[in-house]
Amino acid sequence: MQRLLYILAYPILWLLSILPMRILYIKSTALYFLVYYIVGYRKKVVKDNLALVFPEKSLKERDKIARQFFKHLCDIIVETIKALTISEKEIRKRFVVTNAEILDEYYRKNRSILLMAGHYGNWEWSGILNKLMDFEAHAVYKPLDSKQFDALVKKTREHFGGTIVSNKKIVGVLFRKWKKGIKTLTYILSDQTPKLGAFKHRDTFMDIDVPMFTGTEELAKKLDFAVLYLKVxxxxxxxxxxxxxxxxxxxKEYPDFQITRMFFDALEAQIREKPEYYLWSHKRWKLRKMD
Known part of the structure; x- marks a missing residue:
């Protein structure tokens, strides 16, 4: 069934991806009205999350953020489809790295990098980063159940080079390259929700007590990798x-969990400034500590 669905979906996705962005954004606007006003996709999740995180805001203010978020989400959907065939020239124009030269210092010091990021802005177009660095580039992802769609995700995200690695395999991959002296830059979406019982630490995210992934910090300490935040x-x-x-x-000079805290501080600052660009449809606070 999954294979049949893929066979039917792929030609449609490819044809959509070759459309000009201006046409895709017209479709995004239509999709927004369908998703928000008719289907109501995860509207309750979004509004519950916003009420939890921003209790000081009025209902009218939170509803405005919700509408802006769904417009942005629909843009992300068409931008992700566009990533199948977008040219390097176009994506460099649309996803501009402001300070790529900062990596030169790490190259000179021969230091590998773990690049922490959140589900904010556009995380799907970050593949262009692979064209801007001298190190081997990796991005961590969670494989999909469907082998066909999983292969499509990998193909899309590897469009500009780099290697997509499963979250269950990344430690082994980086450890082997570390032993061989191969320098790497690894992109990790670090605001995921750990499974119940599969975490070591709790802290606050947007003032809500939740479990935290600490694997990036632990890997950085074990292999002595520098840690950066990608502010999109x-x-x-x-x-x-x-x-x-x-x-x-x-x-290694930092107390346990402080690096994780620094990442969330950076992400929170962006969310508080422009909350509509965060992924509110994700159930990030489902394992929060109740009063």
């Missing part, structure tokens, strides 16, 4: 900037 900002529809923000150069 939406400039206007279809245009983003990405900035490398150094977090720590010597991770």
């Amino acid at each position: 900002e939406k400039v206007k529809r279809g245009y983003y900037t990405a900035t490398f923000v150094p977090l720590v150069d010597n991770p």
Whole structure:
């Protein structure tokens, strides 16, 4: 069944991906009205999350954020489809890295990097980063159940080079390359929700007590990798900037969980400034500590 669905879906996705962005954004607007006003996809999840995180805001303010978020989510959907065939020239124009030169210092020091990021702005177009660095590039992802769609995700995210690695295999991959002296930059979406009983630490995210993934921090300390934050900002529809923000150069010098805290502080600052660009449809606070 999954294979049949893929066979039917792939030609449609490919044909959509070759359309100009202006046409895709028209479709995004239509999709927004369908998703928000008719289907109501995860509307309750989004509004519950916003009420939990922003109790000080009025219902009218939170509803406005919700509508803006769904518009942005639909843009992300068409931008992800576009990633199948988008040219390097076009994506460089639309996803601009503001300070790629900051990586030169790490190259000179022969230091590998773990690049922490959140589900903010556009995380799907970050594959262009592979064209801007001298190190071997990796991105961590959670494989899909469908082998066909999983292969499509990998193909899309490897469009500009780099290697997509399963979250269950990344430690082994990086450890082997570390032993061989191969320097790497690894992109990790670090605001995921751990499974119940599969975490070591709790802390606050947007002032809500939740379990935290600490694997990135632990890996950085074990292999002595520098840690950076990728700050992605939406400039206007279809245009983003990405900035490398150094977090720590010597991770072993930091107390346990402080690096994780630094990442969430950076992400929270962006969310508080422009909350509509965060992925509110994700059940990030489902394992929160109840009063």
